[in-house]
Amino acid sequence: MNAKLPAAAVVACLLAASTAHAQIKIAVIQELSGTGATAGTNFKNGVDLAVKEINAAGGILGQKLDATFEDTQSNPGVAKGLALKAVDDGAFAVFGPTFSGSMLVSMAQTRRAEVPNFTGADAATLTQQGNPYIFRTSFTQLISMPRVAHYLASALKARRVAVIFVNNDFGKGGRDAFVKAAVAAGLTVTADVSTEAGQLDFSAPVLKARQSDPDALFVYTNEEESARCLRELRKQAFARPIVGETTLAGQRVIELAGAAANGVLAHVGLTVDAPIPAVHEFRARFEKAYKYVPDHNGIKGYTSVFFLKAGIEAAGKLDRVAVARALHGLKIRAAKQPGVLMDVAIDDHGDLDRASFIVQVKDGKQEVKEVLPPVARF
């Protein structure tokens, strides 16, 4: 009996210690290399900053966040394997991937294990499959594209529009949503030009778009390709409005494209140049920590951790299913949860609604031209 006492004491001490240091494990699965490296790195750094701030403020329900970061290499197969690993490692929530194609194959793993999965992917199909554990950190293409088409038709008075898109899940989903919205807005699509992920030379796609004599050009490609496309558009002296959705006017694209990005118009769900003090403060903290200006993916990563925090606090317990339920239909006010930066409403599908912006690139910086209010009432 006496021999068992020390052992019992050790077990008790270990249990006590584990309770005191209990942590909420989150797995960040992002495109840290390959064609999605810019988006993935921004998202990852955004999550990292949020985790540090939340932990410094005492954690969530008194427990600290413990984040692990994994690289999908922009490869759906790797992303699926990493999602499985995250689930097996007991992650409370998964953040990523950002590429729609990767998300489409990896989200089955998190759904099977009932793990809330936050993503910056834009493809409309992601939240149309009845998966109750998927939560977006940005607009679906079905919400953003009609806003772009409406802007083209009403503000720019365009009647003919050419489209250049990237031939992957992100690009095809965006192209389909845009063309549908454009036709509904009374626009004629004069050229529908597909390009490849990682494409280096855009002379032929730009020429095809130019030949169709459009009033405006809609470009929907990933970051590096967007920069190369803008450089080629400048090279071929394309003089009509160039319009995009979020990525085209992203900070990274502006840096890579240089002067060729000036004049570009885009609808953005998130921008570090939004006329909102909380966003400005976030930008300053991010820039101080990572020595560069974040793009919209940085905001997505940062705010997504605060979505989880709001969900856990609304559920009142660390229960994945309860947190997912609490997040559906949740309206998070920035006044109560400053980390979300702007009031946001999450619907029953995991899609979200909040204010958005029309921006224009001037002298290498985004300038907000118009603020579009959210549909939801707060």
Added chain:
Amino acid sequence: MADFLQLLVSGLATGSIYALAGLGFTLLWQASGTLNFAQGEFVMLPAFGILALSGLGLPLPVAFAVTCAVAVVVLGWGFKRGIADPLLRSGHMPVVVATLGLSIALRNAVRAGYSAEAHPFPSVFGDDLFHIAGVVVTRIDLGTLAAALVLVLGTQAFLARTVTGRAMQAVAQDPDSAVVVGIDVPRMILYAFAVNAVLACAAALLVTPTYLAKFDMGESLGTKAFFAAVIGGFNNARGTLLGGIVVGVCENLAAAYVSASYKDAVALALFLFVLLVRPQGLLGKPVERRV
């Protein structure tokens, strides 16, 4: 017609870069029988070298000159002594496998050490626009084309018209006879590796403003350069220039008039066609080998 010319000019600029990188393949093959499948990474590394030195505040020409000097030592002498010399004793295949491995190692080293993201790269020519016969051309396109032509033809002239160049050719054709007539064979081979390193630096300076500096930028460039060298003729510098231009222009025309999806297949199709119809390449000479 103006559109066709637009595609032609753009294809010529791209093709001249393929030729410049492809010239490295032919030089090393002729001088020492080395097939360097890390040639694309030999262009990528100087690009990051120039970028890093520019980041330290050095003007672009100085950064380029310093990078050339380092490349001659590392990518020229170091590559020859560390990989080519010891492995060539066992035949060509070990060198092919080693350079394939080297290309993967270099890509991942840059990814780990610098970052996986693309970086903007300063252009030596600027990006002013000109309108010539209805075609919009940029200073960077014209500059790239002119510089690549000068470098390829200059290399050809160096090989054909200087004593050192002729000695290098003699070594390429028959090393044993070259020794008999008093040529310092190891030195000539070293010169070929050094020239290849400098050409890689020049290609990096010309291509990176368009491709952007990224760890995997050499992957496609190396493959296209190899195709260009084979299509043009592996034993002829002017053939490599022709091969590069044929690949660059055909790619552009295919992307515009067929589909962008088939763009990369064009070089491969040309490569296979030439191998089947004219194995020595468009301007290459057939070489008989005793087995």
